[in-house]
Amino acid sequence: MIELDTLDRKILRALVEDATQNASALGRALGLSQPATWRRIKRLRDAGVIAGQRLDLDREALGFGVVVFLGIKLATKGRVSLEDFERAVSAIPEVQTVEHILGVYDYRLRIVARDIADFERVLRRRIMTLPGVGDVEANVLLSEERRPGPIG
Amino acid sequence: MIELDTLDRKILRALVEDATQNASALGRALGLSQPATWRRIKRLRDAGVIAGQRLDLDREALGFGVVVFLGIKLATKGRVSLEDFERAVSAIPEVQTVEHILGVYDYRLRIVARDIADFERVLRRRIMTLPGVGDVEANVLLSEERRPGPIG
DNA sequence: CTTGAAAAGAACTGCCT
DNA sequence: AGGCAGTTCTTTTCAAG
Numbered sequence: 001m002i003e004l005d006t007l008d009r010k011i012l013r014a015l016v017e018d019a020t021q022n023a024s025a026l027g028r029a030l031g032l033s034q035p036a037t038w039r040r041i042k043r044l045r046d047a048g049v050i051a052g053q054r055l056d057l058d059r060e061a062l063g064f065g066v067v068v069f070l071g072i073k074l075a076t077k078g079r080v081s082l083e084d085f086e087r088a089v090s091a092i093p094e095v096q097t098v099e100h101i102l103g104v105y106d107y108r109l110r111i112v113a114r115d116i117a118d119f120e121r122v123l124r125r126r127i128m129t130l131p132g133v134g135d136v137e138a139n140v141l142l143s144e145e146r147r148p149g150p151i152g
Numbered sequence: 153m154i155e156l157d158t159l160d161r162k163i164l165r166a167l168v169e170d171a172t173q174n175a176s177a178l179g180r181a182l183g184l185s186q187p188a189t190w191r192r193i194k195r196l197r198d199a200g201v202i203a204g205q206r207l208d209l210d211r212e213a214l215g216f217g218v219v220v221f222l223g224i225k226l227a228t229k230g231r232v233s234l235e236d237f238e239r240a241v242s243a244i245p246e247v248q249t250v251e252h253i254l255g256v257y258d259y260r261l262r263i264v265a266r267d268i269a270d271f272e273r274v275l276r277r278r279i280m281t282l283p284g285v286g287d288v289e290a291n292v293l294l295s296e297e298r299r300p301g302p303i304g
Numbered sequence: 305c306t307t308g309a310a311a312a313g314a315a316c317t318g319c320c321t
Numbered sequence: 322a323g324g325c326a327g328t329t330c331t332t333t334t335c336a337a338g
Contacts, residue, residue, distance in 0.1 A: 054208055055167040058202070094301070098299070102291065150214075191323090311333085311335095313333085315329080
């Protein structure tokens with residue numbers, strides 16, 4: 001595990017928010033030179049702290065205004081059941097996230113749909129027909145705030 | 153709302169997975185020239201389809217191995233209650249995501265902690281003391297798969 | 305750590321099919 | 322719409338303080 005100082009943490013926080021910033025602009029904001037900032041970023045990347053860089057899409061602009069979280073309990077929970085379920089879920093394009101969890105539910109799915117009618121179609125024809133599905137709990141996303149989370 | 157063809161969708165899918173690819177490498181994979189690819193990306197950016205670009209951190213490498221999802225019901229649900237709750241939640245660094253939802257619960261929080269003992273500390277001292285908290289449901293994350301979701 | 309400079313690569317432009 | 326060729330800008334690496 002790598003040691004991070006305050007500057008490293010500031011760099012990570014800034015880049016988690018917006019990874020388009022370059023080393024010179026970021027360095028300017030932190031009182032560092034461009035090469036110094038760049039070396040720190042490279043060090044963090046090499047240490048595996050930085051896992052990747054992803055594009056953030058505006059689902060609304062793409063015509064997908066509805067996000068629903070589904071909590072799912074499986075009726076049968078053998079090893080085969082989990083694998084069957086996960087394989088089947090992976091084939092549904094409207095599923096954006098599959099979270100295998102321990103607690104009240106077995107899985108949590110993030111479903112993206114054009115509108116409520118579209119969501120109903122996905123729910124009836126895709127989700128309810130998944131192998132082993134038991135109880136299903138639904139929560140419609142109203143708004144969402146993402147934060148950097150704890151660093152170091 | 154912008155019209156997307158197959159190539160645009162392929163570009164978005166590729167960049168959602170890995171935004172470090174440049175226009176020439178991406179174009180090569182799709183049978184397009186660098187400028188053609190670049191122009192499409194710029195068009196998508198200008199149209200607002202691309203909301204941003206974020207760094208993905210490896211929480212394990214940072215020493216935060218535990219992720220817990222909390223479903224929270226508020227005891228009192230006036231406008232002021234929601235705002236008080238959201239303000240207080242925003243001050244907790246271990247909270248990575250705040251989702252305001254409609255359904256069985258009022259909020260869903262993604263909590264990141266070093267280990268279970270650390271999570272207990274956050275739960276007792278930070279979460280349970282939030283203004284207006286009623287029922288709390290917890291699910292521990294075992295594994296997670298992120299997918300591009302539907303595009304166009 | 306810094307500055308400065310050079311090499312490499314990516315982004316951007318204009319013109320043509 | 323796409324490709325090609327060229328220009329500009331940024332990133333990356335290195336030398337030296």
